[in-house]
Amino acid sequence: MADKTASLTLGEKSYDYGLLSGSVGPDVVDIRKLYAQTGAFTYDPGFTSTASCESAITYIDGDQGILLHRGYPIDQLAENSTFMEVAHLLIHGELPKKDELDTFTYTITRHTMLHEQLIQFYRGFRRDAHPMAIMCGVVGALSAFYHDSTDITDPKQRMIASHRLIAKMPTIAAMAYKYSIGQPFMLPQNNLSYTGNFLRMTFGVPAEPYEVNPIVEQAMRTIFILHADHEQNASTSTVRLAGSSGANPFACIAAGIACLWGPAHGGANEAALNMLREIGTPDRIPEYIARAKDKEDPFRLMGFGHRVYKNYDPRAKVMQKIAADVLDQLDIDDPVFDVARELERIALHDEYFIEKKLYPNVDFYSGVVLSAIGFPTSMFTALFALARTVGWVAQWNEMISDPDQKIGRPRQLYTGPTQRDYVPVDKR
Numbered sequence: 179m180a181d182k183t184a185s186l187t188l189g190e191k192s193y194d195y196g197l198l199s200g201s202v203g204p205d206v207v208d209i210r211k212l213y214a215q216t217g218a219f220t221y222d223p224g225f226t227s228t229a230s231c232e233s234a235i236t237y238i239d240g241d242q243g244i245l246l247h248r249g250y251p252i253d254q255l256a257e258n259s260t261f262m263e264v265a266h267l268l269i270h271g272e273l274p275k276k277d278e279l280d281t282f283t284y285t286i287t288r289h290t291m292l293h294e295q296l297i298q299f300y301r302g303f304r305r306d307a308h309p310m311a312i313m314c315g316v317v318g319a320l321s322a323f324y325h326d327s328t329d330i331t332d333p334k335q336r337m338i339a340s341h342r343l344i345a346k347m348p349t350i351a352a353m354a355y356k357y358s359i360g361q362p363f364m365l366p367q368n369n370l371s372y373t374g375n376f377l378r379m380t381f382g383v384p385a386e387p388y389e390v391n392p393i394v395e396q397a398m399r400t401i402f403i404l405h406a407d408h409e410q411n412a413s414t415s416t417v418r419l420a421g422s423s424g425a426n427p428f429a430c431i432a433a434g435i436a437c438l439w440g441p442a443h444g445g446a447n448e449a450a451l452n453m454l455r456e457i458g459t460p461d462r463i464p465e466y467i468a469r470a471k472d473k474e475d476p477f478r479l480m481g482f483g484h485r486v487y488k489n490y491d492p493r494a495k496v497m498q499k500i501a502a503d504v505l506d507q508l509d510i511d512d513p514v515f516d517v518a519r520e521l522e523r524i525a526l527h528d529e530y531f532i533e534k535k536l537y538p539n540v541d542f543y544s545g546v547v548l549s550a551i552g553f554p555t556s557m558f559t560a561l562f563a564l565a566r567t568v569g570w571v572a573q574w575n576e577m578i579s580d581p582d583q584k585i586g587r588p589r590q591l592y593t594g595p596t597q598r599d600y601v602p603v604d605k606r
């Protein structure tokens with residue numbers, strides 16, 4: 179039993195439960211024996227008070243607006259790291275030494291191509307398919323191709339599957355884009371950086387050489403780092419839940435992609451830019467602020483608010499700076515950025531947003547940058563999925579290696595009919 183305990187009284191009886199302490203963050207009441215001892219469940223829809231697992235990867239202090247990967251603040255990683263370094267850090271726990279980084283980068287680079295047969299899958303989609311629909315399908319289909327890396331009890335096979343996923347995701351996302359605009363697929367070119375390769379596969383054409391713009395490459399690298407992991411969010415929890423049954427790793431990541439797609443999660447970047455474009459000019463902002471505050475109107479300010487951050491999302495701070503830098507360096511005058519900044523200013527001074535602690539999140543400014551780089555809005559969430567794959571595989575590996583890991587199986591508060599007898603159709 180832990181030093182500190184929490185007591186629960188149910189009727190006449192009292193029960194003590196240990197409090198587990200992490201290295202930082204709130205204590206956790208260990209209720210694993212609660213049902214066996216009391217016959218009662220806990221009720222926590224949306225898991226707002228539930229720690230679903232033990233993890234040593236990412237820590238968020240939502241009140242202070244702090245995000246740490248393996249202890250390193252996100253702004254330091256965004257400023258100084260490469261995406262490969264962050265991937266190594268998340269998966270292996272430490273920033274790599276030079277030779278470790280070289281080996282890791284080499285390994286990822288050697289897995290960038292797709293099986294030729296897999297490429298045929300694209301032709302089965304409509305040209306106007308959403309890239310996230312294609313990503314769900316193609317990533318799920320990887321499970322039918324790489325049979326030598328699906329024994330999840332073997333750490334080596336798990337690592338090969340992880341490398342394949344990280345390496346192939348840029349190729350898969352870029353091909354989804356090429357397919358939608360009717361251009362030929364571009365094969366990976368492994369002398370480029372992870373980000374440079376992705377940009378070339380997305381924006382290059384076979385008829386011409388492609389020069390990676392260093393400003394864009396740098397911005398993409400930072401965007402990927404900002405999206406790499408975020409603790410037990412909805413899509414990561416989905417990957418863990420799918421993986422908890424021992425499912426195929428590629429299928430688990432496809433499940434994560436499906437969850438990420440929603441506008442309350444990864445789809446918010448697309449929704450945020452669409453909203454900013456719809457607002458159009460700063461004079462229309464008050465109308466939208468009023469709608470966001472109106473209980474009768476389902477409209478929300480997209481890119482605002484967060485389940486965990488009750489302060490400025492530290493990723494949004496970095497993203498705002500990238501937006502300003504990219505627009506400046508590429509000499510783009512986008513009125514949407516002015517609308518975004520003014521909307522943020524007004525919302526942060528509005529009693530409704532102050533009281534509910536609603537601040538810009540990572541998605542508020544990312545659309546402005548991605549649009550300046552040349553991505554259509556439909557690709558935004560696909561880029562998020564690409565980067566988040568690193569976090570998903572790190573969390574999936576951590577879960578499978580955890581000796582306490584069990585299949586995820588929540589219970590419910592049942593409010594349906596109690597037992598009744600079948601009534602034949604002519605008597606109903």
Ligand code: CMC
Binds near residue numbers: 445478480482
């Ligand atoms: N605009 C207006 N009101 C809001 C907003 C918003 N964006 N977000 C929350 N609220 C209000 C909400 O109406 C509620 O008010 P009340 O207490 O009067 O009912 C209160 O704030 C709490 O909201 P909630 O929905 O209970 O909070 P949640 O923790 O369940 O939801 C959220 C978090 C991110 C889903 C929500 O803030 C939201 O829908 N934001 C817009 C979508 C968005 O930007 N999502 C990206 C999240 S960050 C990237 C990622 O993780 O994928």
